[in-house]
Amino acid sequence: MRGSGVGKVRVKTAKGRTAQSVRWLERHLNDPYVRKAKAEGWRSRAAFKLIELDEKFHFVKGSKAVVDLGVAPGGWAQVVRKMAPKAAVVGIDLLPVDPIQGVTLFEMDFMDDKAPGLLREALGQEPDLIISDMAANTVGHAATDHLRTMGLVEAAAWFAVENLRKGGTFVAKVFAGGTDGELLVLLKKNFTTIKHAKPPASRKGSVEWYVVAQGFKGRPDEGTEPTE
Template identity: 60%
Template sequence: MTTKTGSGTRNLKQRVKTAHKRTLSSQKWLERQLNDPYVARAKREGYRSRAAFKLLEIDEKFHLLKSGQRVVDLGAAPGGWSQIAAKKVGAKGKVVGIDLLPIDPLPGVEFIELDFLDESAPGKLIAMLGGPADIVMSDMAANTTGHKKTDHLRIMGLAEAAIYFAREILAPGGAFVAKVFQGGTESQLLADLKRDFALVRHVKPSASRSDSAELYVLATGFRGGAADETPSA
């Protein structure tokens, strides 16, 4: 919020008083949420998370989502990315979100409560989509420990698992977008993607906090291809 004085306008950030049982890290997180313009904007515009604006920006720049596409959202909770995808692909498309957590229903999205690493997951999702996916997207982040190297390895491991999953269900020419962190091990991940996709790039949406090492990897033009036949669930 702002207040005007005789000398002009100055910004006043909301501060959170330290609660008896609140840790310093949780206090800082809460302060950041209260002062985050994307959090406020998400509430105003009816999106389930501020992360929705990251996908919106990526799509506006690279025209990733199109009418009629089949889309898989890995680690979909609370559903912000699925919301955007459903609006973009429209009634002719199909969006399936998968997560270990239950997710409140969303128009145009079908959710499944399942670990995407489960052996049955690729077949089930292809069946739910009615065929191979055009896009696999992931805004997943591993639980943090506070140790930068450990946290980086965890998020990169999750991204690698998402890539492996994408190979299983993407149609030829399909796309993959996922959260990664800067930190020294992403070069191998990029090399793997370049073998499977025609074009691979890093993206840093403005909705990603400037003090975060968070990046997104966007890979398009998948050279492989999941089977065209729809398996039984």
């Protein structure tokens, strides 16, 4: 992705602002994906990660019912609405999210016992796509941050296994090295194909990757899919 040709933005060190935060802010302001997201009306640069993943794995277009776990600030939900305009879309997050046209939003924990029922009711059917760009809040200790985020990913994977429609897809952010052993076993048991990818929109220095699990095998009590 080429730069816009605009000169680099310099950030002055201010009272209460550390040198590290200054470097992060400069990198953010000079990021071409940030500029492009702003120009195109996406809520975050992460929108391009989903777009690039879909270009490779083709899971958004054609989806009928989509759940966005950890939807804030809403960039991924925006992409789904644009690429699959006929799909029912719901998003859930602990954080408040500004309204997104065509998306039903819930401000609650997706691990709440009431969440699955509320989401399915809003969709009017079981989801065929569950996406998650969630990462746990970092504490600055690499091993701890990895464990916290992978725990969140595993919870999202279980949510997918317990709620996806047969044939559905689960997409989630993981760290470098891909899915941990137990999570990989869970996904291989329940999906026909498991792939890992690092979209170009992920920053070069970032340890994030994404897992794309397609072809959900269904639950034993699910039976056959209804014919249309």
